[in-house]
Amino acid sequence: MITASDKLNRELKERLERLAVCDRDYWSFKGNSRREHGHGFFQYPAMMVPQMARAILAEVCAVHPETKWVFDPFAGSGTILTESMLMGLSFAGCDINPLAILLCRTKAGPFFHKALADKVHSLLDRIKTDMDSQIEIDFAGRDKWFRNDVQIALSKIRRAIKYETTIWARRFFWIALAETVRVTSNSRTSTFKLHTRPSFEIATRSLDPIEQFQRVVERNLEHLKTQSEYLNSNGYLNRGHYTKNIELSLGDTRKLESSDGKRFDIVITSPPYGDNVTTVPYGQYSYLPLQWIDPSDIDSNDITEYLRSTHEIDYRSLGGSQRISEDDTSFLSERSQSFCRLLKQLSAEPPDRLKKVTAFFRDLNRCIVPILEKLRAGGLMFWTLGNRRVAGKSIPLDAILTEMLEHEGAVLLTRLKRRIPSKRMAIRNNIAETMRAETILVMRKAM
Ligand SMILES: C[S@@+](CC[C@H](N)C(=O)[O-])C[C@H]1O[C@@H](n2cnc3c(N)ncnc32)[C@H](O)[C@@H]1O
Numbered sequence: 001m002i003t004a005s006d007k008l009n010r011e012l013k014e015r016l017e018r019l020a021v022c023d024r025d026y027w028s029f030k031g032n033s034r035r036e037h038g039h040g041f042f043q044y045p046a047m048m049v050p051q052m053a054r055a056i057l058a059e060v061c062a063v064h065p066e067t068k069w070v071f072d073p074f075a076g077s078g079t080i081l082t083e084s085m086l087m088g089l090s091f092a093g094c095d096i097n098p099l100a101i102l103l104c105r106t107k108a109g110p111f112f113h114k115a116l117a118d119k120v121h122s123l124l125d126r127i128k129t130d131m132d133s134q135i136e137i138d139f140a141g142r143d144k145w146f147r148n149d150v151q152i153a154l155s156k157i158r159r160a161i162k163y164e165t166t167i168w169a170r171r172f173f174w175i176a177l178a179e180t181v182r183v184t185s186n187s188r189t190s191t192f193k194l195h196t197r198p199s200f201e202i203a204t205r206s207l208d209p210i211e212q213f214q215r216v217v218e219r220n221l222e223h224l225k226t227q228s229e230y231l232n233s234n235g236y237l238n239r240g241h242y243t244k245n246i247e248l249s250l251g252d253t254r255k256l257e258s259s260d261g262k263r264f265d266i267v268i269t270s271p272p273y274g275d276n277v278t279t280v281p282y283g284q285y286s287y288l289p290l291q292w293i294d295p296s297d298i299d300s301n302d303i304t305e306y307l308r309s310t311h312e313i314d315y316r317s318l319g320g321s322q323r324i325s326e327d328d329t330s331f332l333s334e335r336s337q338s339f340c341r342l343l344k345q346l347s348a349e350p351p352d353r354l355k356k357v358t359a360f361f362r363d364l365n366r367c368i369v370p371i372l373e374k375l376r377a378g379g380l381m382f383w384t385l386g387n388r389r390v391a392g393k394s395i396p397l398d399a400i401l402t403e404m405l406e407h408e409g410a411v412l413l414t415r416l417k418r419r420i421p422s423k424r425m426a427i428r429n430n431i432a433e434t435m436r437a438e439t440i441l442v443m444r445k446a447m
Contacts, residue, residue: 005378011063012060012442013414013442015063017414028419029418035050036050036227037227038224041107041175044103046270047076047079048079048384053080056382056440060266060380067265067266069263071092071371072092072093072268073267073271073367074095075095078103078107081108081246085227085242088244091245093248094251096250096313096316097313097317098303099286100286101248101249102298104248105298108248110168110240111227113224113225115169116172119169123161126159126160127213128210130159130160132159141310146185146186147186150209153184153208153209154180156210157209161174173217176216177292178292179216180209180213181289181291182289184209185288187288192281192284250301254367255370256371258370263376264375265376266380269381269383269384271318272360273387273397274357275320275359276317278356278390283311283312284310284311284313284314286313287310318360318364318367319356319359319360319363321359324355324358324359329343332362335403336361338396342393342395342396349390361400364401364404368408375445380444381410381444382442384440385398387439405441405443409446410446413443416440416442417440418437419436419437420437
């Protein structure tokens, strides 16, 4: 007997697969990955292509018009957040990186672009008339990572932002400052890791942080204006505030709270593809910008512990702690045949490599039950995943995660393939090689 949910599964699968019938590369969004609206605020590593999230949401809402809540347990820069807002949906997101949560909070609004334009004007005025050369921040490595003239300029920007009285405007300015720090620090921008430039280059680089900040803040203001006009014309704003719900939390997805009984309709996410240190070190990447931002504007909880060292956020992320036990290995092996096969393939490799791979899958698996508990019965999941290589062998993240989710009763509807035309990955890295393809797993939680 064909049930109502079989019909819906078939319809969704057909709709998603049909998109790639005429254009094999549909899901790659080659030449069509422009980042407008809040998407363009900041260059966060491994951001999802907005057009892909948009296509997924459009198909889900066509099959399930009752969809209200979208959940991203690895929210990052908030691509899914912005796309959910553009469709008038409520959104919940979590991330372990304070910079990611600040980005999401900024992107959530409010959208007072006219008032913000005035504030930008006075802020730039304050910065340009500030003759003080006092440095506003101190941390180990400050002089290694920033030239003195850059520290003085960034301090002027920081003082001016702190002078602003509204938190929504300060957050908007902090993001522009974060982007300015990223390009004016002594760390190379060709890698996500902290990596100093040669001293000759540091001494001779022509840098104007204030001009850079002005460019970013004016560009971001344009993005905010475009988004605010779009939201307004669709009736999703009331006096500049988004009319649906947005819930954001700084924290570990392994420890999500489910006691509030809230259930979301759909999960769209892209988790890390391996431990941060060997794949994308989101924490290292965020470390310098976070030094310049007032932590109390990011979260009401104290975040100083996150900045204890350049490695702290990465250590707290999936696969960050490599203390594993035999039990971890057998627990995962019971859940995934593909994981068992991988262990055999890697058995001749140094134990450290095996530990890193196992620790990552142990932590990813620890997220599954908390995520499923947040999803309504029969809710849909879209996981964008890449299979990186370790010791020349492909790590089948897509197959392992499918099996781990199936172990908890979820059902695989389809796998969509996409090529990555120009994704910035950790290139100078002999463990994680550049990935050329990704899979979108489409699964449904058991009824
Ligand atoms: C691939 S990125 C997500 C990118 C996002 N889709 C975007 O478009 O910006 C993965 C995210 O997972 C986060 N992460 C890693 N471990 C985590 C954990 N244990 N709990 C919550 N978030 C975690 C990282 O900080 C990173 O922002």
